[in-house]
Structure formats: C-alpha cells, structure tokens
Amino acid sequence: MAATSPRVLTSEFFDRPADRVARELLGASLVVRAADGRLNRHLVFETEAYLGAHDLACHGSRGLTKRNATMFGPAGRWYVYLCYGMHWMLNIVTGREGVPAAVLIRGVGEHVGPGRLTKSLGIDRSFDGQPASRRAGLWLEASGIALPRRLIERTPRIGVGYAGEWAEKPLRFVVDPERIARLSGQL
DNA sequence: GCAGTGATCATA
DNA sequence: ATGATCACTGCC
Numbered sequence: 233m234a235a236t237s238p239r240v241l242t243s244e245f246f247d248r249p250a251d252r253v254a255r256e257l258l259g260a261s262l263v264v265r266a267a268d269g270r271l272n273r274h275l276v277f278e279t280e281a282y283l284g285a286h287d288l289a290c291h292g293s294r295g296l297t298k299r300n301a302t303m304f305g306p307a308g309r310w311y312v313y314l315c316y317g318m319h320w321m322l323n324i325v326t327g328r329e330g331v332p333a334a335v336l337i338r339g340v341g342e343h344v345g346p347g348r349l350t351k352s353l354g355i356d357r358s359f360d361g362q363p364a365s366r367r368a369g370l371w372l373e374a375s376g377i378a379l380p381r382r383l384i385e386r387t388p389r390i391g392v393g394y395a396g397e398w399a400e401k402p403l404r405f406v407v408d409p410e411r412i413a414r415l416s417g418q419l
Numbered sequence: 420g421c422a423g424t425g426a427t428c429a430t431a
Numbered sequence: 432a433t434g435a436t437c438a439c440t441g442c443c
Contacts, residue, residue, distance in 0.1 A: 280438070289438070299427060317425030319439050336438060347439050391438050 239374040240366070243308035250326040250333040251403055254281035257324075258384060258407050259375035259416065262340045264353050265366070273373070274341030274353075275416060277409040280389045282323070284333040289395035292332020302361045303332040310370065312350075312360040319347030320356050324364055324372065338390075339409065377415050383407050 241260065246253055261273040282290035282303075291300040291313075302311040303325055311323040311334050323334040336346060343349035350356065355370065362368040386402040393399050 282438075291438080294428090297428065313438090314426060316423080316437055316439050318423080321438060323438085338438090345439075389438070394437085 238376070241308075241364070241372040241374055243306060243363075245374075246307035246324060246326050246364075247328065248307075248326065250281035250283050250335050253324070253326045254279040254335040254403070255384065255405050257335060257337070257372065258405055259377055259379045259412050261373045261375070262337065262353075263371050263373055264355075265369040272353075274343065274349075275375075275409070275412050276337060276340050276372075277412055278337075278339030278344075278404070278406045280336040280338060280405070281326075281403040282334050282336065283403070284327065284331050287333075287395075288398040289389060289392035290332060290334075296332075300332060303334050305329055305361070309361055309363050310359040310368070312355065312357055314357070315347065320350040321346050322350050322355050322359075338404075339406075342409070375416065379407065379412070379415070383411060 257276050257279050260276045262276055264272045266272060285292050287293055292303050296304055299313055302309055305325060306329045307326050309325045311325050313321055315321050322337045325334045327333040338346045340349050343352045359370055364371045385406045387404045388400050388402060389404045
C-alpha cells in the first residue's frame, strides 16, 4: 500500500549519451510547479537527441557561444533558447561537462510541438542553466512503467535539413501519447 | 506552401 | 554596424 514515490531524475540519469537519455525519457513525467504550488505532470511522448560537437545539427558543433553555453555544462540542467524569434525550446543537458549534448523535449501530455509546450507551460529563458529539480520548479520523474520497445518509433530529427548526413540520423523518438497515457493509468 | 519574428552570431 | 540564420507555428 505504500505508494511508490515518483523518482526525480538526477544528473546520474542524464550523464549518459543523449540518444539513450532521449529514448528513456519517453514515458517519464515533466513536472511543473504552478504559481499556487500545485504540481502538473505531463507524460513525455516525443524527444530528440543532440549528440555533441561532432553532430552537425547540434548547436554545440559551432563551438561555445553565449547562447549555447549551458549545453557545455554538466548534465541535468535545462537548456532553453529562443527559436525563430518566437518559440522557446526546452532541452535537458546530457553527458559529461564539456560535451555539448542535450535532449529536446518536443511533446508532453496533450501539448504537441516544442514551441507550443513551452508556451502552454510558461517555460522561457528564466529556466536556462538551472538544474532540473524541485527547487527550479521544473523537473523530470521516472516513469513507473516499462515501455515496450516496439511502441517506440525512431525517425530523423525535425527541422535540421542543413546538417547534411546528420539530418538523416534517426535521433527522434516518439510514442503514441494515448497509448502511453493508458499504460500509465492516467487516461 | 510560405510568411512572420527577433535574438544571436559571424563578418567587418 | 549589418546581414544571414534559425532544433517553429499558423494560416494560405
């Protein structure tokens, strides 16, 4: 009867190759603490991995800049940047310090699309560089379920056509949101 | 199918 | 200082 308490994912989980983290984040929960203190949980159903300096689709491949500095830092921090002058992109940094790698969170709960989910959840630049933790008010929790591998679809990443052969690597991970909600008993 | 949007970065 | 770029979205 002791309800298993949700496991907050920490740097131990994130300090691994981005593609591994991206796959294992499917079914995890993105938790947002609202202004009134309430917690809102959203199941992660779509992610993309950005592997590091050798990955030409990755911001880190153009070297360290002010914008992407968080990616070069330790794993487990939020990397948030503005895209097309309008949309905030939410990433979680992965791998060793000095290796610019991260996972883009593209879909959670009923929120489809990386720009829409940040808008819906009120996520912006203020989270950039913060550890994903309760203190930040934005964190990730492990799924309580074992997600069957056959439910995971892998495709090339979206919107990175400029990246040559790296544009075609299957580094986007997707599961059907309804299926995963049912598996988690939240439907 | 493509315009909007503006911070960021390279070039100078 | 200037111009190109861009991990998207919404409307044509």
